[in-house]
Amino acid sequence: MAFADDLANRRNLDPAWVRQQVSQAQRIPTVVRLMAPAPRGTPKNWAAYRARFIEPVRLRAGQRFWENNRSALARAEAEFGVPASLIVGVIGVETLYGQHTGNFRVIDALTTLAFDFPTSHPRAAVRTEFFRSELEQYLSLTQRTGMDPQALRGSYAGAMGWPQFMPSSWARYAIDFDGDGQVDLFNSTTDAIGSVANYFKAFGWQTGQPTHFPVAFDAEKLDKDALLAPDILPTFSVTSFTAKGAVLEGAALQHPGPLALVELENGPAPRSYVAGTENFYVVTRYNWSSYYAMAVIELGETIQTLLEAR
Structure with missing residues (x-):
């Protein structure tokens, strides 16, 4: 509640509303477990990792996504200089083209990690501050846009929508690419496409340069x-x-x-x-x-x- 009051004061939000939202959040033990670091000595395997994503189901879904969104992808590539293939790759890896956007309440995930981040993690202090900042961004975002902070669902880390944007990324880089007057990364593939392109451009993507x-x-x-x-x-x-x-x-x-x-x-x-x-x-x-x-x-x-x- 002290966090809620401080947040409300700094963000010029109604303290009662912020307290109400935070008080309704539930601690999710699964989120804590999923955020814990892998055991030491766990070998990495690029071939195995690659096989999880470059596989028939995702390739078929990716082709359908590209065909269904060809004009938005072409427009994003023209406006931001980011290849359509990269945008398609991101959305495919993140959510299998909207099929797996996460089923954790975002308010629960962010509050759990903001106040109960696993202490076994080597960067626990830094990550705790990160998730407290994301919780602040989330409450500010939902208050500003009228979205229900208790209703939105995402990943166990609080990432949202087709492109799995964290609240701070939504606030900074998400754009209304379909021109309907609102940013919707949950239901508008056009907004998702434009927002991914805008994200990469903001981080310094150089048009025409190989990766x-x-x-x-x-x-x-x-x-x-x-x-x-x-x-x-x-x-x-x-x-x-x-x-x-x-x-x-x-x-x-x-x-x-x-x-x-x-x-x-x-x-x-x-x-x-x-x-x-x-x-x-x-x-x-x-x-x-x-x-x-x-x-x-x-x-x-x-x-x-x-x-x-x-």
Whole structure:
């Protein structure tokens, strides 16, 4: 209740209304369990992760989504410079084209994580503050738009709608792309498409730039530790990248911007690598995972290839 009163004061909201909304929230033990970190030593596996998303059901649904929303996707690509394939990839990975938008009450999920975030998490303090901020954004958003804060449903982390926007992302990046006077990420695929494109543009998407290039290694020159040190943040020029033993071909050698060595584990099998560009890094701003970014990119591109082959 102290949080509610402080929020109401800072956001100029009715304190009684904020208290009422927070008091009706329920603690959800499942949400706490799902947010707990994976056990230490759990191996990552890009091949297995990829197979969850580049599979027949999602590919068929993605083709239907693209065909049904072709004009909105083309308009978003023209206005924001973000490829239709990337937008289709994001919505496919996030919600299987609206089929799985989440069944947790958003108010319950956010309040649970704002006040009962698992202490076993290495970043518990930071994440607690994040979810308190998201709860604040959520109550402000619903009050401002007239949406019922007790009725909306989303993921166990409080993400909402076809593109799974957190409340802060909804407030900053969601747009009325269908021109009906309101932003609706639950029921308007056009708003979802425009909002995803706007999100990437806001994070610095560069039109026409690839997300990544193939990369091999020169064993004699290879300094993999140095190449991996910046993680996925593009840091190396083509010259410094290749000087440390990375081998590029074709268009990659003419890339004008910085590159990062992106490493993808494959369980016990050899690891996969790509040379990530600034646009690859932009994709990870949607979900801070190189595995997620590659799945989004490859799902959208595979769907596009299937449509073009018809």
